[in-house]
Amino acid sequence: MGFLSQWLWYLAAFLVGSAVAWVIALLTVHRTSEAEAIADLPGSREIGAR
Amino acid sequence: MRDVNWWLMALAFLLGLLLTLALTIRKVTREVPVTRTVSAAVATPHLDKPDLGKVAGAVTATGAAAVAASAARLHSVADKVEQKVVRVEEHVTRVDEKVEHVLEREPYGTGSIRVSARTAAPVGYTIKGDKDTGRYFTLDSPDYQAIEAEVWFANEESAAKAGFLRWDGTGDRRVGLISAAAQTVVTEEHAVVETVITELHSTADSSLVIVDDGIAEARTVIVDDGIPDTTIRIIGAED
Numbered sequence: 001m002g003f004l005s006q007w008l009w010y011l012a013a014f015l016v017g018s019a020v021a022w023v024i025a026l027l028t029v030h031r032t033s034e035a036e037a038i039a040d041l042p043g044s045r046e047i048g049a050r
Numbered sequence: 051m052r053d054v055n056w057w058l059m060a061l062a063f064l065l066g067l068l069l070t071l072a073l074t075i076r077k078v079t080r081e082v083p084v085t086r087t088v089s090a091a092v093a094t095p096h097l098d099k100p101d102l103g104k105v106a107g108a109v110t111a112t113g114a115a116a117v118a119a120s121a122a123r124l125h126s127v128a129d130k131v132e133q134k135v136v137r138v139e140e141h142v143t144r145v146d147e148k149v150e151h152v153l154e155r156e157p158y159g160t161g162s163i164r165v166s167a168r169t170a171a172p173v174g175y176t177i178k179g180d181k182d183t184g185r186y187f188t189l190d191s192p193d194y195q196a197i198e199a200e201v202w203f204a205n206e207e208s209a210a211k212a213g214f215l216r217w218d219g220t221g222d223r224r225v226g227l228i229s230a231a232a233q234t235v236v237t238e239e240h241a242v243v244e245t246v247i248t249e250l251h252s253t254a255d256s257s258l259v260i261v262d263d264g265i266a267e268a269r270t271v272i273v274d275d276g277i278p279d280t281t282i283r284i285i286g287a288e289d
Contacts, residue, residue, distance in 0.1 A: 006054050016063055025071065
């Protein structure tokens with residue numbers, strides 16, 4: 001039982017670390033629209049259409 | 051909770067953090083909207099349309115950008131090669147002119163060339179022109195070797211148009227001038243014809259008379275130099 005509970009704690013720590021990473025990603029990487037993405041890369045449409 | 055190893059707990063936390071970050075966050079590569087026209091960027095005109103479709107389908111957005119960049123590079127390389135070829139061609143022409151001692155190109159219109167004296171016949175020019183006698187000498191002339199060419203002609207027509215007379219006198223230099231005039235008639239510049247004929251009046255030994263004055267309408271002009279059997283007919287555009 002002690003062995004299993006230990007592994008559950010390690011799993012919980014893993015999940016907490018994963019959740020922290022997800023929060024970091026959510027805060028640093030912003031969602032963007034297609035129009036904004038194209039506006040951020042000037043000339044990309046011309047390159048694509050060439 | 052008491053018997054957990056805190057080092058292992060920290061390790062599990064770190065693993066969760068790093069693995070999630072690694073799997074979720076990635077550096078954005080330059081993405082380009084891919085349309086069918088990306089096939090133009092591939093710059094493979096020899097491909098059929100279905101192939102282009104396949105290419106367009108297969109090329110990823112980043113690939114298209116890379117292909118476009120490499121196509122642009124290829125174009126610039128091709129331009130440079132083309133410029134070099136042009137330069138080499140110019141150089142070859144200069145070397146040719148030096149080898150042949152070309153003094154003047156087309157001194158007597160198309161098909162004529164002037165080279166320095168005692169130079170071998172320029173390539174493509176076999177007829178010798180003698181300015182003093184106003185005659186041209188073909189290979190079948192007995193004097194061909196003896197004559198020192200002041201000008202070379204590519205063919206008899208060019209020599210005749212330049213006003214030179216055939217060595218055996220079978221041609222008439224005026225035929226050349228008049229045939230040149232006839233070519234001008236095709237452009238319907240009749241005034242030029244009249245000018246040429248006036249020049250013939252002044253240069254030819256015998257006077258030339260325009261028998262038919264229908265220059266404006268008929269486009270067929272008969273020129274007579276006074277001798278009955280040397281009537282020269284200029285045929286214009288419609289005949």
